[in-house]
Amino acid sequence: MENIDIQLIDWSRAQFALTAMYHWLFVPLTLGITFMIAIMETIYVKTGNPEWKKITKFWMKVFGINFAIGVATGLILEFEFGTNWSNYSWFVGDIFGAPLAIEGIMAFFMESTFIAVMFFGWNKVSKGFHLASSWLVAIGGNLSALWILVANGWMQNPVGMRFNPDTARNEMINFWDVLFNPAAINKFLHTIFSSFILSAAFIIGISAIYLIRNRERIFARKSILLGSIFGVLFTVMTIATGDESAREVANSQPMKLAAMEGLYYGTSEAPLVAFGILKDAGTTETPHLKEFMIELKIPNLLSYMAFLKKDAFVPGVHDLVHGNDEHQIMSYSERIARGNIARQALEDFKIAKKTKNVVLEEELRAKFQDPDFINDYFKHFGYSYFKNPHAIVPNVPLTFYSFHTMVGIGFVLMLIFVWALWLSLKDKLQNKWFLRLAIIGMPMAYIASEAGWMVAEFGRQPWVIQDLMPTHTAISNISSGMVITTFWLFAIAFTGLLIAEIKIMTKQIKIGPKIEEE
Amino acid sequence: MNILKKVFLFYYDGFRGMTYGKKLWFIIGLKLFFMFVILKWLFFPNFLKTNFKTDQERSEYVIEQLTNN
Numbered sequence A: 001m002e003n004i005d006i007q008l009i010d011w012s013r014a015q016f017a018l019t020a021m022y023h024w025l026f027v028p029l030t031l032g033i034t035f036m037i038a039i040m041e042t043i044y045v046k047t048g049n050p051e052w053k054k055i056t057k058f059w060m061k062v063f064g065i066n067f068a069i070g071v072a073t074g075l076i077l078e079f080e081f082g083t084n085w086s087n088y089s090w091f092v093g094d095i096f097g098a099p100l101a102i103e104g105i106m107a108f109f110m111e112s113t114f115i116a117v118m119f120f121g122w123n124k125v126s127k128g129f130h131l132a133s134s135w136l137v138a139i140g141g142n143l144s145a146l147w148i149l150v151a152n153g154w155m156q157n158p159v160g161m162r163f164n165p166d167t168a169r170n171e172m173i174n175f176w177d178v179l180f181n182p183a184a185i186n187k188f189l190h191t192i193f194s195s196f197i198l199s200a201a202f203i204i205g206i207s208a209i210y211l212i213r214n215r216e217r218i219f220a221r222k223s224i225l226l227g228s229i230f231g232v233l234f235t236v237m238t239i240a241t242g243d244e245s246a247r248e249v250a251n252s253q254p255m256k257l258a259a260m261e262g263l264y265y266g267t268s269e270a271p272l273v274a275f276g277i278l279k280d281a282g283t284t285e286t287p288h289l290k291e292f293m294i295e296l297k298i299p300n301l302l303s304y305m306a307f308l309k310k311d312a313f314v315p316g317v318h319d320l321v322h323g324n325d326e327h328q329i330m331s332y333s334e335r336i337a338r339g340n341i342a343r344q345a346l347e348d349f350k351i352a353k354k355t356k357n358v359v360l361e362e363e364l365r366a367k368f369q370d371p372d373f374i375n376d377y378f379k380h381f382g383y384s385y386f387k388n389p390h391a392i393v394p395n396v397p398l399t400f401y402s403f404h405t406m407v408g409i410g411f412v413l414m415l416i417f418v419w420a421l422w423l424s425l426k427d428k429l430q431n432k433w434f435l436r437l438a439i440i441g442m443p444m445a446y447i448a449s450e451a452g453w454m455v456a457e458f459g460r461q462p463w464v465i466q467d468l469m470p471t472h473t474a475i476s477n478i479s480s481g482m483v484i485t486t487f488w489l490f491a492i493a494f495t496g497l498l499i500a501e502i503k504i505m506t507k508q509i510k511i512g513p514k515i516e517e518e
Numbered sequence B: 001m002n003i004l005k006k007v008f009l010f011y012y013d014g015f016r017g018m019t020y021g022k023k024l025w026f027i028i029g030l031k032l033f034f035m036f037v038i039l040k041w042l043f044f045p046n047f048l049k050t051n052f053k054t055d056q057e058r059s060e061y062v063i064e065q066l067t068n069n
Helices: A007-049 A051-068 A076-084 A086-091 A097-122 A127-156 A175-179 A184-210 A215-250 A254-261 A302-307 A316-324 A332-354 A360-366 A371-376 A378-384 A398-425 A430-460 A480-511 B003-016 B020-043 B047-051 B057-066
Strands: A159-166 A169-173 A272-280 A290-298 A463-464
Touching: A007 A051, A007 A076, A007 A127, A007 A184, A007 A215, A007 A430, A051 A097, A051 A215, A051 A371, A051 A480, A051 B020, A076 A086, A076 A480, A076 B020, A076 B047, A086 A169, A086 A371, A086 B047, A086 B057, A097 A175, A097 A302, A097 B003, A127 A175, A127 A184, A175 A215, A184 A430, A215 A254, A215 A302, A215 A398, A254 A360, A254 A378, A254 A398, A272 A302, A290 A398, A316 A332, A332 A360, A332 A378, A332 B003, A332 B057, A371 A378, A398 A430, A463 B020, A480 B020, B047 B057
Parallel strands: none
Antiparallel strands: A159 A169, A272 A290
């Protein structure tokens, strides 16, 4: 690549990562706690027990704080698309337009109407209407997430579109292919279910603080019981969708799967590394080779998870970079060559238009509509921006450790939920070891949630759109100084918001649940 | 009472009756001001919209970027 300002790329990526990760500190609690609040209120409406009203109103207050501090932080990502990532924004064309427009309308409708009823409507609207509003806030918030994740799913596995060489944009040819993209569906379900887990961990953790302080015992016990049932149920669902995601990633992003497992040389009957510590063993020929200093393997499980066959071949980094004839894996060198043919066709098209060579222009325009050309060449378009195949490999240790952190914490949280449920049923929630672990479970859930996004986003590098557009091609020609300035502005602003959230929430938690009108 | 007045009073009473919510609305207002007035206006102009007048110019620029990079 010529004339690339590495500093601009690195700072733009750092800025996007910073804003996305801060934004994600607020989102998952909203996704899950709204459903739990709706369930609590349903119990209150069904039983008429005022204790459940008190529980509902307290967690609603916590949700309100989280929502108020977090709302609109995601819009900054859209600013960044237009300023820092203009080539990308243009190239994605109308693929993002439809989902994000639906998201905007849904979010606005939900936020302005049903949240207002939720907070202002106690004693002003009927119980049934208030309850319906609480459910609609939960459903609306999660549907909002659907459209964002459909857009993200398309970046991981671009489908349902065709590239238009006249406009340099991808145009949607099948909305349903984009919506039901397996990458989008798996990502949506895995994301919301894991967010439900985070919310359950949060509710159990805060309740544990009350029990340790010997306060609000009935409130805390009921909250823990509901949180543990919710937690157990959605841990199972998260495992199931994670398992489905493994197959999706194995098919559409095999390099990401290899990085997640630190798998350099592909193998049949591939084991799953349950725990491992990597050390660098790279040479000039094998720059990404890592060896395990310590490893705990489960035989055949990776083959089974990836292809539902315990003896299936799972390609490693080496197989994907260099190709593997036995398993019909095309080398990156070949994909670079094919990508160059597709890019040359775009270059020729540009010149034909400028020189008004109508015959050639028509011929090349038809080429970009030809399924064989798309499948054989355009599919590899993004590879043309690389000369060295080894540059098309993500950061393996970062992806590996993020993935194993997410999964490891997931299992600790499952233990907390099962233990919480068992202790709730036995009426032994004063167990100090459990209460301490439950409190630690809160930050752990946030770490796991952020780690999940790190797997998804670092694991797919160097692509901003898988196989079509590398990250460094997506960038705008702007000054890196401006990006550095805004990076620090965001860092200060978001840290301020986080401190405000923690302070306000801590104050409300200290005050505790009570019947009040707000 | 007509429906618009009812809706207005619903929100008006709701906002008036707030305690901790007022602080949250202040934070929301400050955040939106910071985002839309300071950040968007000063630091985040849309690169293609600012530098090019028509979609055709934008397309030509991006094709140039895609083919020359």
